[in-house]
Amino acid sequence: MFHRESGVFKTSYAADMALYPLPIAKWAVAAFAVLFIVVAPLTLGEYYISILNLCLIAVVGALGLNILVGYTGQISIGHGAFMSVGAYTAANLVTHLGAPFWITIPAGGLMAALIGALVGIPSLRIKGIYLAIATLAAQLIIEWTINHVPAISGGAQASIQVPRPTLFGVQLKSQVQLYFFLMGFVVLAIVGTANLVRSRIGRAFVAIRDQDIAAEIIGINIFRYKLWAFAISSFYAGVTGVLYTYYLGIANYEQFQLNVSIDYLAMVIIGGLGSILGSIFGAVFVTLLPILTRWFLEDYGWLFFSQSDLLNAIPNLRLIMFGGLIIFFLVVEPEGLNRLWRNIRNYFRVWPFSY
Amino acid sequence: MPEFEWQFTLVLLTNGIMIGLMYALIALGFVLIYKATDAINFAQGEFVMFAGFIAAGSAEILGAPFWLSAMFAIIGMIALGFGLERVVLRPLIGRPVIAVVMATIGLAAVLRGAATMAFGAGTRAVVMPVSDEPLELGPVMLPPVQLVGAGVSLVFLAAFTWFFLKSRTGIAMRAVADSQQVSMAMGINVRRYFALAWAMAGIVSALGGVVWGTMLGVDNQLALVGLKVFPVVILGGLDSIMGAVIGGLIVGIVENFAAGYLDPYVGGGTKDFAPYVLMIIVLMIRPEGIFGRRRIERV
Numbered sequence: 001m002f003h004r005e006s007g008v009f010k011t012s013y014a015a016d017m018a019l020y021p022l023p024i025a026k027w028a029v030a031a032f033a034v035l036f037i038v039v040a041p042l043t044l045g046e047y048y049i050s051i052l053n054l055c056l057i058a059v060v061g062a063l064g065l066n067i068l069v070g071y072t073g074q075i076s077i078g079h080g081a082f083m084s085v086g087a088y089t090a091a092n093l094v095t096h097l098g099a100p101f102w103i104t105i106p107a108g109g110l111m112a113a114l115i116g117a118l119v120g121i122p123s124l125r126i127k128g129i130y131l132a133i134a135t136l137a138a139q140l141i142i143e144w145t146i147n148h149v150p151a152i153s154g155g156a157q158a159s160i161q162v163p164r165p166t167l168f169g170v171q172l173k174s175q176v177q178l179y180f181f182l183m184g185f186v187v188l189a190i191v192g193t194a195n196l197v198r199s200r201i202g203r204a205f206v207a208i209r210d211q212d213i214a215a216e217i218i219g220i221n222i223f224r225y226k227l228w229a230f231a232i233s234s235f236y237a238g239v240t241g242v243l244y245t246y247y248l249g250i251a252n253y254e255q256f257q258l259n260v261s262i263d264y265l266a267m268v269i270i271g272g273l274g275s276i277l278g279s280i281f282g283a284v285f286v287t288l289l290p291i292l293t294r295w296f297l298e299d300y301g302w303l304f305f306s307q308s309d310l311l312n313a314i315p316n317l318r319l320i321m322f323g324g325l326i327i328f329f330l331v332v333e334p335e336g337l338n339r340l341w342r343n344i345r346n347y348f349r350v351w352p353f354s355y
Numbered sequence: 356m357p358e359f360e361w362q363f364t365l366v367l368l369t370n371g372i373m374i375g376l377m378y379a380l381i382a383l384g385f386v387l388i389y390k391a392t393d394a395i396n397f398a399q400g401e402f403v404m405f406a407g408f409i410a411a412g413s414a415e416i417l418g419a420p421f422w423l424s425a426m427f428a429i430i431g432m433i434a435l436g437f438g439l440e441r442v443v444l445r446p447l448i449g450r451p452v453i454a455v456v457m458a459t460i461g462l463a464a465v466l467r468g469a470a471t472m473a474f475g476a477g478t479r480a481v482v483m484p485v486s487d488e489p490l491e492l493g494p495v496m497l498p499p500v501q502l503v504g505a506g507v508s509l510v511f512l513a514a515f516t517w518f519f520l521k522s523r524t525g526i527a528m529r530a531v532a533d534s535q536q537v538s539m540a541m542g543i544n545v546r547r548y549f550a551l552a553w554a555m556a557g558i559v560s561a562l563g564g565v566v567w568g569t570m571l572g573v574d575n576q577l578a579l580v581g582l583k584v585f586p587v588v589i590l591g592g593l594d595s596i597m598g599a600v601i602g603g604l605i606v607g608i609v610e611n612f613a614a615g616y617l618d619p620y621v622g623g624g625t626k627d628f629a630p631y632v633l634m635i636i637v638l639m640i641r642p643e644g645i646f647g648r649r650r651i652e653r654v
Contacts, residue, residue: 075453122635126642128452129395129593133585134638137631140582144628262460269457312476316468323464330458331446 037183041176049175051291056182057243058283060189062267063276064236069265070274071197072229073209074123078135079237080260081142082119084253086112086238088152091160091251101165101246105185108242109235115142116234117227124223127212139258146253159252162245182243189236193276196232205229209274266322270329272338281337289325290318362494367611369495375607376505377566381580382587382599383512384559390519390594391528391552394444394455398463399560400581401470406432406557406564407573408470411479421484428561436557440550448535448549463578471575481568504566508603511559516596528552532594586630590637592647601645606630 010016041049061083068074086108093099093107119138123131147158154160164172165181172178196202204225207215216222245251263286271282297314304313329336385399396402410428413419419427443462447454485503489496519525530538531548539545564573567580587606591598613629637644 069453073451075456122638122642126638129456130589130638130642132395132452132456133589134635136585137635137638140631141628141635144624148624262464265457265460269453313472316472319464319468320472323461323466323468326461327443327458327465330450330454330461331443334450334454 055284055287058287061240062279062283064233066279068233072205076135078139080256081139082112082234082237083241084256086241087245087251090242109238112238113231113235117231120230272336275338278338367615371608371611373501375604376508379600379603380508381563384556387556397459400578401463401466402560403563404578406561407568408474411573432557432561433554436553440553478572478574483569586634592644595646598646
């Protein structure tokens with residue numbers, strides 16, 4: 001990830017597939033681990049940690065969506081709804097059975113995976129635009145169902161209070177505690193994705209993305225692997241939903257509407273399709289964008305707007321920047337932030353002799 | 356009371372047809388773009404909203420009469436269509452479907468933000484110079500606005516059907532949609548027809564914006580009408596104008612019947628829900644829709 005190498009000297013497939021291509025990569029990862037596990041929680045205030053937590057949650061969801069969109073080449077505008085499936089599954093388990101997090105999180109993920117696979121069934125016959133519209137329909141239908149079935153939504157305003165999870169008998173009250181809790185799942189998600197995409201399943205996904213008919217001819221069961229992609233991706237989404245519910249302390253379908261699906265698609269596109277690092281970049285970028293916009297406008301907005309216009313301008317400018325950035329990346333840098341990072345890295349790889 | 360039931364059904368049916376024709380008008384903009392450029396416009400609802408804002412804004416701020424503000428909307432949307440094709444869509448030619456889908460989703464966000472910023476968040480009115488008195492036909496009440504909207508729809512649907520079947524430009528557009536490479540080889544200026552298709556979609560959206568803006572008022576909620584486009588075009592077939600009409604009628608009727616007969620049992624909201632269920636069924640059975648052309652993939 002964060003390393004320099006002077007050339008390709010690999011002599012075996014095992015070396016080519018290694019998670020750490022160079023010893024220095026291990027050190028770089030270790031350095032980042034120290035930065036995020038020791039330095040960040042010690043130095044940052046509660047509010048900044050809560051923002052970091054939002055980023056962590058988004059990373060899990062973005063990784064999941066990237067498995068589906070970036071690696072398998074399918075499309076889903078329904079991931080917000082899959083998150084809500086996970087969220088409400090967990091919330092109901094907590095309120096009715098008092099289930100701990102190590103049950104609710106896998107359960108939320110599995111339920112979302114089941115629904116996701118169901119939604120993925122049409123992907124055998126339809127693709128591209130049709131699949132996009134079918135998943136859009138799934139988003140709206142799931143939203144409606146949760147909103148109108150009191151057994152799921154808990155009745156009043158379709159929201160269920162969920163207490164923070166307890167770990168080793170301690171309830172995770174502060175943002176820092178929650179930060180470590182979430183960090184564990186992020187690491188799991190990253191390692192899981194990295195291993196998935198270099199396994200047999202992952203290679204089948206990439207084959208389907210690159211040329212589905214050719215993949216079928218060389219013996220990949222397209223239907224099974226497309227369903228796998230939907231299920232795994234939705235599992236991540238479900239887990240994201242549960243984590244988000246724990247973070248907010250409430251499960252509410254309004255947190256998982258169409259715009260959330262679009263946010264996550266934007267993360268994958270801005271970050272870089274088919275790249276783990278890209279998912280992380282994208283998730284952090286899209287999560288921070290509205291926050292940074294607000295900070296910037298609160299401090300410097302008076303340069304452009306009168307005080308009364310400013311409050312109206314903030315959400316609209318956010319929308320414009322959000323949409324504008326999606327278009328910008330699609331038109332100018334389709335491979336996203338990940339590509340930009342690689343360009344920078346490649347420049348410094350042979351620096352200062354870059355001729 | 357069987358007679359009362361019959362009247363209720365008739366009212367639902369007429370309303371469904373009227374609304375359905377107006378859905379068809381919006382879906383037409385979508386179909387035009389898909390038919391000519393193979394691109395999917397997820398910002399169709401925002402196009403309509405933006406047009407509505409131009410019409411309402413020019414009427415309120417400049418005090419323009421209705422016909423002039425409608426003209427403003429049409430001219431503005433043509434310019435917008437040309438501009439967007441140039442800046443956003445043209446660089447994406449030949450890229451995967453998801454790129455175009457996401458670009459138009461991004462476009463939708465930009466348009467929503469820009470329109471609210473330029474015209475404010477409040478609801479504005481488009482005032483069509485027709486009377487508010489509903490037309491009474493037996494048990495059925497028809498607001499003149501809906502009649503005008505349905506009429507405009509029918510006229511434009513007929514005009515575009517003729518355009519694609521008979522006119523030289525329309526035939527060239529169909530050729531471009533069929534195969535860009537072959538059309539280029541035959542001497543068709545592909546880019547010009549792409550731009551033209553977006554401009555035409557702009558005109559249709561402008562009319563949609565004026566009609567729907569008159570009915571619902573113009574604010575950023577108007578863009579939600581765009582969500583109804585998808586069931587309509589999937590039912591009818593993405594590349595069929597006739598399909599847009601039939602799909603629009605089906606969606607209009609289905610959602611009115613759902614609202615009339617199901618809402619009392621499940622507690623509301625079936626209106627937005629039923630068309631999507633219908634659409635999923637169609638996608639499972641016949642993905643290309645009623646009038647759509649089946650595409651055969653070859654290796």
